[in-house]
Amino acid sequence: EPEVTQTPSHQVTQMGQEVILRCVPISNHLYFYWYRQILGQKVEFLVSFYNNEISEKSEIFDDQFSVERPDGSNFTLKIRSTKLEDSAMYFCASSIGLAGSTDTQYFGPGTRLTVL
Amino acid sequence: AQSVTQLGSHVSVSEGALVLLRCNYSSSVPPYLFWYVQYPNQGLQLLLKYTTGATLVKGINGFEAEFKKSETSFHLTKPSAHMSDAAEYFCAVTVTGGGNKLTFGTGTQLKVEL
Secondary structure, eight states, X not given: OOOOEEEOSEEEEOTTOOEEEEEEXXXXXXXXXXXXXXXXXXXXXXXXXXXXXXXXXXXXXXXTEEEEOOSSSOEEEXXXXXXXXXXXXXXXXXXXXXXXXXXXXXXXXXXXXXXX | OOEEEOSOSEXXXXXXXXXXXXXXXXXXXXXXXXXXXXXXXXXXXXXXXXXXXXXXXXXXXXXXXXXXXXXXXXXXXESSOOGGGOEEEEEEEEOTTSTTOOEEOOOEEXXXXX
């Protein structure tokens, strides 16, 4: 069964450094997402991406964050200058994009980002 | 804006007992509702979803949920718990036109005891 993959599984970085989290969505999916889960808190939406542009973003997704579809398979989340409060599990998800909001979003296993 | 409330951050049941995990939503427009399960060190897996039509929806692993508009609820049930059901369960809501953004509840950790 096709699945969303994410690399790395764990990333440790120093405050102020840039990080790029990588995701490979399911191949025929058209909608891509990033969510994050701070330890002990709920899963929070960051951004959705469709047709090579951001479809929706949350107030968390400020100028420090960016997303890119650099090629036909990868979807990346970049944090330009990491803060301690960026420490969280980051989940990538994708959906087929045919029925919009009713499509199932398939989640990857997550990247745990630790900012020191 | 839509929101989800999950009552009970931790629920413990005996193996073979009924599982009931509660979810209430708030939305000014018709919602689409989802239950996801998260096993340790894994991503979120869809259990079931309600979009339109039949209000009782069946999902994987014997779970089902009923959409009750009058009660703004979407509780998850399973008649007989199994040890393998121990996991964290998240209820989520989305609506049309919001970039498919899922709004999650705080989750319920289900423990199944012998």
